[in-house]
Amino acid sequence: MINRSTDTMVSRAMTSTLIMAYLKGDAHVVSCLGTIEILCKLLRNNFDPIKDSLIVSKGHASLALYSVLLELEVISNEQFLNFREEKSELGIHVSKSFANFSKLATGSLGHGISFGAGIALANKIKGTPGKVYVIVGDGELNEGSNFEGLQIASTNHLNNLIVVVDHNGVQSVATYAQVSGDNTITDKFKAFGWNSLELKEPLEKSSTSFKIESPNSKPTAFVYFSGVSPVIPYFQNKVEWHYKKPTLEDLSFAFKYLEPHKNAPEYLVWISRT
Amino acid sequence: MRRQLSLSLIEHARNDPTIFFITGDLGFQVFDGFKHEFPERYLNVGISEAGMVSIGAGLASEGFTPILYSIASFLLPKTYEQVKLLSIYNENRIILIGAGGGLAYSMSGPSHHSLDDLSLALLIPNLNVYAPSGPDSLKSVLGQSLKSTTSSYIQIGKFGEPNYPKESGLIDSEIGLITTGVIANEVYGLSVELLKKGYDLHLLIVESIRPFNQENFFKFISNKKKLIVIEESWDKLSLYSIVLEMIHKKKLLVDLFRIGPDHEIMSENLERSSRIFNFGLNAEELIKIIGSE
Secondary structure (H helix, E strand, O other): OOOOOHHHHHHHHHHHHHHHHHHHOOOOHHHHHHHHHHHHHHHHHOOOOOOOEEEEOOHHHHHHHHHHHHHOOOOOHHHHHOOOOOOOOOOOOOOOOOHHHOOOOOOOOOOHHHHHHHHHHHHHHHOOOOOEEEEEEOHHHHOOHHHHHHHHHHHOOOOOEEEEEEOOOEOOOOEHHHHHOOOOHHHHHHHOOOEEEEEOOOOOOOOOOOOOOOOOOOOEEEEEOOOOOOOOOOOOOOHHHHOOOOOHHHHHHHHHHHOOOOOOOHHHHHHHHO | OHHHHHHHHHHHHHHOOOEEEEEOOOOOOOOHHHHHHOHHHEEEOOOOHHHHHHHHHHHHHOOOEEEEEEEHHHHHHHHHHHHHHHHHHOOOOOEEEEEOOEOOOHHHOOOOOEOOHHHHHHHOOOOEEEOOOOHHHHHHHHHHHHHOOOOEEEEEOOOOOOOOOOEEEOOOOOEEEEEEHHHHHHHHHHHHHHHHOOOOOEEEEEOEEEOOOHHHHHHHHOOOOEEEEEOOOOOOOOHHHHHHHHHHHHOOOOEEEEEOOOOOOOOOOOOHHHHHHHOOOOHHHHHHHHHOO
């Protein structure tokens, strides 16, 4: 399964997310795209599912997580196609049915960093090596609860806590800049005593593996500008794609970039057979 | 009660390596003993109640038993969602301790009055809710909360509360008094005074509001014609509403009275003793209710 390139994995997971958004609705397309890139890069490279923990704090990007876990065969085709159905464990917001790949059921924003700090602290006390990765949205950082977490993590030297911000530049009903002002996200993390790095090139092409060159006692934030180098410009940087359900026409625009005919996820074949 | 809390925590922590105490920058000198003996299991997260509950839930997910301490007026009102989602929905067991419940900080103003913490706690499903009345009672509910598989909220008082019997007065009396939490101090004192004056009454002090011991309550109320609920909280989801629910459930015929604060913000500076006198917790009012037809 893992023989595919990260590029291909991203493209397949985005295809899955868009197809599911088209079929079932209730998906936040633009919130999922950057998060898919982050998840593919992270889970392919340096995430140890036995020792490490993952929290997708931006719970509305659930399809991003489910689509990538489908790629990793943590989720089956049947489970994936059951998204948003009654009694499915794949709800509209992230559920916690996937062991260390999803340590917290989310949906309300602003909880992942502090909760992740708790796991990171537990690992420190126990002397276990696991790292805690928390993926948050840029708009999510409006929530004040995050900043309590940033302070606690910094004061307690939780250098095993890594936050990745999906900085797609759009929020629910406005752009990030309109709502959140000119202060950069990286400066906010730095002000709380974190290592804070910007990632501006597409993650598939980037050499980052969410590790810093010279580890120190600080927790680390990576701010990924997912809106700057969009994989699918048709959706990205557009506020309306927080809510809109894609049509077949929308999908055809997206597929120009994703080329699913080259890398079709198996369930498409599976659907056609069943 | 805070002294007892500190001692009991040390005792439990000696036998249970998962116990982890977190304070939201409160409890000056009270937990020095714990901090001295278990420095690696003591954390002051600063004035960040929401962060405290979240980090506690994270620790719980890794097998710790976090005891989270703040002032009652701040704890649940500031962390309602964290408790509901990170602890209960995500099944991470924590123990929340709100100190100075009710009107313990009466003169500090409405910011420090805690007349809604029990209501907020009762609103959250599957959360145990305790309001001990004295040190022994606190010891007992702390033990219960540590044995429970789900999270708990414990409202405690300040310092120096004595111990009270859970039941007192005359079992055969047709007049029942029921109360919970620190106000048991005043209620017990008044009940003793009235008994001496020749009034017969039967007092039940409840320390566990949820789970509520229904069997004990129905036994207590079985021969009562009048029941007076005395509480130091608003009446919107409280001991009073639970008693109403119980009476409704069994369709009991009993005259029900409530002595407690009105559902309002109290901005006037008054001592706790004045407030509880004013809302009717005094011998004269009690005698009036007991003697009423």
